[in-house]
Amino acid sequence: LPAGLSQWFPALEVLDVSGTGLAELGAELLALPRLNTLLAKNNRLGGPGSLPKGLGQAPLGRSLRVLNLSGNRFAEVPPALLGLRGLQSLSLGGNRLHGIPPEIQELRSLEFLYLGGNFITSIPPELANLPSLNYLVLCDNKIQSIPPQLAQLHSLRSLSLHNNLLTYLPREIINLVHLEELSLRGNPLVVRFVRDLTYNPPSLQELAGRTIKTRNVPYAPSDLPENLLRYLSLASNCPNPKCGGVYFDSCVRQIKFVDFCGKYRLPLMHYLCSPECSSPCSSASQSSTSQSESDSEDEASVAARRMQKVLLG
Amino acid sequence: FRYTRNLVDSGNGKLNLMILCWGEGHGSSIHDHTDSHCFMKILQGNLKETLFEWPEKKGNGEMAKKSERVLRENQCAYINDSIGLHRVENISHTESAVSLHLYSPPFDSCNTFDQRTGHKHKVKMTFYSQFGERTLC
Numbered sequence: 355l356p357a358g359l360s361q362w363f364p365a366l367e368v369l370d371v372s373g374t375g376l377a378e379l380g381a382e383l384l385a386l387p388r389l390n391t392l393l394a395k396n397n398r399l400g401g402p403g404s405l406p407k408g409l410g411q412a413p414l415g416r417s418l419r420v421l422n423l424s425g426n427r428f429a430e431v432p433p434a435l436l437g438l439r440g441l442q443s444l445s446l447g448g449n450r451l452h453g454i455p456p457e458i459q460e461l462r463s464l465e466f467l468y469l470g471g472n473f474i475t476s477i478p479p480e481l482a483n484l485p486s487l488n489y490l491v492l493c494d495n496k497i498q499s500i501p502p503q504l505a506q507l508h509s510l511r512s513l514s515l516h517n518n519l520l521t522y523l524p525r526e527i528i529n530l531v532h533l534e535e536l537s538l539r540g541n542p543l544v545v546r547f548v549r550d551l552t553y554n555p556p557s558l559q560e561l562a563g564r565t566i567k568t569r570n571v572p573y574a575p576s577d578l579p580e581n582l583l584r585y586l587s588l589a590s591n592c593p594n595p596k597c598g599g600v601y602f603d604s605c606v607r608q609i610k611f612v613d614f615c616g617k618y619r620l621p622l623m624h625y626l627c628s629p630e631c632s633s634p635c636s637s638a639s640q641s642s643t644s645q646s647e648s649d650s651e652d653e654a655s656v657a658a659r660r661m662q663k664v665l666l667g
Numbered sequence: 668f669r670y671t672r673n674l675v676d677s678g679n680g681k682l683n684l685m686i687l688c689w690g691e692g693h694g695s696s697i698h699d700h701t702d703s704h705c706f707m708k709i710l711q712g713n714l715k716e717t718l719f720e721w722p723e724k725k726g727n728g729e730m731a732k733k734s735e736r737v738l739r740e741n742q743c744a745y746i747n748d749s750i751g752l753h754r755v756e757n758i759s760h761t762e763s764a765v766s767l768h769l770y771s772p773p774f775d776s777c778n779t780f781d782q783r784t785g786h787k788h789k790v791k792m793t794f795y796s797q798f799g800e801r802t803l804c
Contacts, residue, residue, distance in 0.1 A: 395761050424691070425761035447691055447760030470692045471760035489668055493692050494760070512668035514692060535668055537694070539782055 360385035372396050372422075378404050384412035391420040400427030400449065410437015424448050424468065436460050447471050447491070456480035470494050470514065479503035493517050493537065502526040516540045563589065669693055670757075671795035683773035685794070689714065689764040694756025696779040697730065699748050704771045707744045712757065712764030714738050719752045722785025730782050752780060 355371070356362075359382045367388050371379075372395040379394060384406050399405075404426075409415045415438055423432075424447035431446065436457045443466040451472035459480040466489045474495040481490075482503040489512045497518040505526035510533055517540035556564070566573065567589045575583060670693040676684040689712070697719055707714075718733040733751055737758075738744055746753055757764040778787040794802045 445691075468691065468760070491692055494758075516694070543783065 355380060355382050357382050359383065360387075364388070367391065369393070372425075377401065379406060381406045381408075384408065384414050387413035387417055389414055389417055392418060393420075393422045394426070395422050395445075396425035398427060399423060400429060404428070405432050405434035407434065409434045410439070416440055419443065419463075421445070431455050431458065433457070439463060442466065442486075444468070454478055454481060459483035462486075465489065467491065477501055477504065482506040485509065488512065490514070500524055500527070505529040508532065511535070513537075559585070670695065672792065674794050674797040675799075677773065681773070682769060682771040684767070684769050686710070687766045687768060688795075689757035689766070691757065691760050691763060694758075695754055697752050697754045697782055698780065699752050699778050700746060700770070701774040701777050702748055703774050704769075705746050706769040707738075707746075707755075708767045709738050709740050709742050710765040710767055711740060712762045713740070713759060714764050714766055715756050715758045716744060717754045717756075718746075718750070719754070719780070719782075721752060722780065722787070728785065730780060730785050754782075 355376075359366075364386070365388055366386050368391040369383075369386075369389060370393040372393050375398055376394065377398040378401070379392075379399065383389070383392070406412075418438055418441055420443040421435065421438070421441060422443075422445045424445045426446075426449050428446060428449040428451060430451060431454060433455075435441070435444070436455070438461060440463050441461050442463050444461065444464060445466075445468035447468045448471040451469065451474055453474060454469065454477060456478040457480075458478070461484065463486060464484050465486050467484075467487060468489075468491040470491045470493040472495050474492065474497055477492070477497060477500060479501040481487075482501070482505075484507070486509055487507050488509055490507070490510060491512075491514040493514045493516045495518050497515070497520060499520065500515070500523055502524035505524065507530065510530055512535040513530070513533060514535075514537045516537040520538070520541040521543060523538075563586055565571065566586060573586075578586075668690075670687055670689040673686045673688065674683060675686055676682075678684065697717075707716075715735060715737050717735040720731040720733055722728075722730050730752075755766075774792075776789055776791045779790050780787050796802055
């Protein structure tokens with residue numbers, strides 16, 4: 355791009371350099387104080403120096419609201435753009451990303467994030483710290499699981515997860531009450547319910563910790579070494595509302611099908627404190643059609659059965 | 668956040684002519700066409716059409732794919748219930764797509780199908796806009 359760009363066009367608000375073969379966006383863009391939309395799709399960006407240094411601090415960094423870098427060759431989210439605190443819309447679709455950096459949470463104004471068509475294998479829980487995220491696209495990647503923290507994205511209205519490697523979803527996903535759209539097709543979601551009874555019995559430390567928590571045994575910081583204080587603070591509550599139990603490391607993973615939006619039965623992962631504990635009935639569950647073996651099975655008879663391997667990712 | 672259906676003409680009341688706008692990654696569910704003729708022409712971009720067999724009566728397994736193809740700009744396609752069911756999607760992550768659809772007779776509800784199980788669910792179809800005016804609710 356010509357070096358005099360910001361002098362000749364100081365009022366420039368929208369710049370589209372898509373499909374021009376650019377291998378880097380240079381410093382000549384930094385001084386454009388009114389540029390809010392930069393489209394650079396289908397170029398040869400992706401190497402080091404693809405984006406100008408100091409982007410976050412420059413006039414451009416404060417004005418930019420929409421950035422489209424789809425169809426390029428980025429193997430990682432370029433660190434230079436993580437300083438764009440005012441950015442509302444970011445597309446890195448169709449690149450070569452293998453992951454998402456936790457620093458993504460620094461894009462505090464982000465409402466629209468398109469990461470479809472990459473090679474992403476996992477999602478950092480820090481993604482859930484984006485307070486305004488409405489639209490999240492993660493389709494056509496290699497994602498095997500969704501962190502439960504994603505349920506904290508209260509502003510999320512649309513979530514695209516189709517064509518990934520998901521076999522189950524975290525049960526917290528039903529907390530996304532404002533979610534209007536969810537795409538899950540093309541994932542190897544568990545269809546046949548198989549219960550996981552491969553359960554490692556709890557250690558003595560865990561049993562002691564459980565007793566302290568469930569019986570509310572009082573303790574003060576002066577009573578215990580710091581490592582045990584930390585351990586006690588990590589207790590998780592058993593989701594079974596009838597069980598007041600807690601667990602630390604030893605838990606049973608169980609897949610329960612939940613009717614989502616009253617239409618589809620999705621496999622959600624529950625963590626229970628013991629095999630004798632039963633999973634909670636989800637409020638979203640509607641037993642209108644004839645059930646699979648999961649709902650009609652007797653808890654006791656399942657517990658008495660032989661250990662089975664569960665089909666998890 | 669999903670593809671929009673924009674009615675542009677209803678002819679003599681015997682047809683619906685509409686323009687569908689597909690953002691990157693947008694796709695439809697697997698659906699039928701309620702005994703109507705359905706013509707589709709790509710005005711911009713590309714759309715992938717995947718044809719499916721009708722599921723067995725009780726629908727208890729993965730639906731069978733018949734074929735798939737990518738329709739390019741200006742290409743046309745036709746489907747009706749005797750041919751089968753289809754899913755239409757914009758598989759591009761960089762380009763949006765626009766298609767022109769003609770349905771005769773017009774219909775405002777159809778069945779969508781869960782690819783994993785073949786279970787169907789009747790849905791009402793809505794317009795994002797009609798004759799250039801945004802449709803609310």
